[in-house]
Amino acid sequence: MECAAKGSAGAGPCAPGRPSRRxxxxxxxxxCSPSHQMLHWNDHRDECARLQEQMRMADTLNDFPFTFSEEASLLRSGEQMTRCSLFMSKGLHQRGLWTSECSCGPTLASIGGLGIMNDWNLPSSLCPCTDPKNPISTPLSSWKDYYKWRSLPFHSPVALLLHWPLTIYHCLQLSFARNSSSEVSGKLHIHYLGPEKELLQLAVFGELRALFPGLQLYIEIVGPAVPQCRDGETICISNYAHCSEESCHCRSSERTNAVMLRLRKGYYHDRYTDIVKELIKEMGVPAIFTDFCEEAAFLASRCISSVTGRPLSLPIQINPFRQPMAVEDSALYLPCYSNCFIFGM
Ligand SMILES: [Zn+2]
Ligand SMILES: [Zn+2]
Ligand SMILES: [Zn+2]
Ligand SMILES: [Zn+2]
Structure with a gap:
């Protein structure tokens, strides 16, 4: 957390320590000081009312059906419990897919093998390691729907990682609805931009097989965080991440309907200069963005609209499949969750 006036014209250096004057x-x-607060008011005045509105969303955004959410919301006070201690209490700290979920995990740069972490470290009753019992009857619109469909109890922590594939699911539902294509089958190509720690959790994308059983998915994962040595690599995910039970058939069964991932290092606009114009401007391919807080989504959407010269076709809205645990160490006191808000054009 930094003083909001840091770097402002004429501000001078900040007082030492964590800024405490909100x-x-x-x-x-x-x-950091009354003088910096007064100096910054001219800049802050315009955003203050908007931030007040956003702060009022805190309870709504922290409303999850999970029993671990209460423990997780203690994270917001920043003292009693950290991500590390939450995972320790569940026996998941630095294990399998959970390794990169807290700050003591490995950095992307230090990792050679992205595909190796494939283990939930949970009994089969607490994780979706096999095919669903039934197909989805009505589109899932909340974590409650998803857990019910997958017969998971609300103390299962898997939503903490499954927000990646479920957010893709939700974005696709939104764009199918806009293009009024109710039946989706065949092949679907997705360009997935700016991956970070999900690169160390790619096995969870296997859940897309259950979410879209009739669809062959190709996902091009493009971003500067992809390690150079993995550039161009194709990863075929033909299974679900597995449970901790040696005897469970999730470890042995052969499956079809794989999700294909292709890793690309670099910035999207560098990599695909020639097709961006064609895809977005001429063909009208939907582009959906997520951000961790409403202010970041607001600033990004304003920037995008100024480039396209058009308002958003998908206004900023809450993602029901945001990660059900607040982001640690955020720069503001605003409520922040991974994949929290969605908007699109
Ligand atoms: Zn200051
Ligand atoms: Zn204010
Ligand atoms: Zn840790
Ligand atoms: Zn299993």
Whole structure:
């Protein structure tokens, strides 16, 4: 957390220590000293009312059906419990797919093998390691729906990682609805931009097989965080991440309907200069974005609209499949969750 006036014209250096003077109106920003707060008011005045609105969303955004959510929300106070201690209490700390979920996990640069972590470290009753019992009857619109469909109890922590594939699912539902194509079959290519720690959790994308049983998915994962040595690699995910039971058939069964992932290092606009214009402007291919807080989504959407010259076709909205645990160490007091808000064009 930094003083909101840091770097402002004429501000001078900040007082040492964590800034403790929060704006009395919005409470979203903090200052190191009364003088920096006064100096910053001219800049902050315009955003303060908007941030006040966003702060009011805190309870709505933290409303999850999970029993671990209460423990996780203690994270927001920043003292009693950290991600590490939450995972320790569940025997998941630095194990399998959970390895990169807290700050003591490996960095992307230090990892050679992205495909190796494939283990939930949970009994089969707590993770979706085999095919669903039934197909999806009505589109899933909440974690409650998903857990019910997958027969998972609300103390299962898998939503903490499954927000990646479920967010893709939700974005596709939104764009199918806009293009009024109710039946989707055949092949679907997705360009997935700016991956970070999900690169160390790719096995969870196997859940897309259950979510779209009739669809052959190709996902091009493009971003600067892809390690150079993995550039161009294709990963075929033909299974679900497995449970901890040696005897469970999730470890042995052969399956069809794989999800194909292709890794690409670099920035999207560098990599695909020639097709961006064609895809987005001429063919109208839907582009959907996610961000971790409403202010970031607001600023990004304003920037995108200024480039396209059009308002968003998909206004900023809450993602029901956001990660059900607040982001640690965020720069603001605003409620922040991974994949929290969605907007699109
Ligand atoms: Zn300051
Ligand atoms: Zn304010
Ligand atoms: Zn840790
Ligand atoms: Zn299993």
């Amino acid at each position: 704006c009395g109106l919005c409470g979203a920003v903090a200052y």
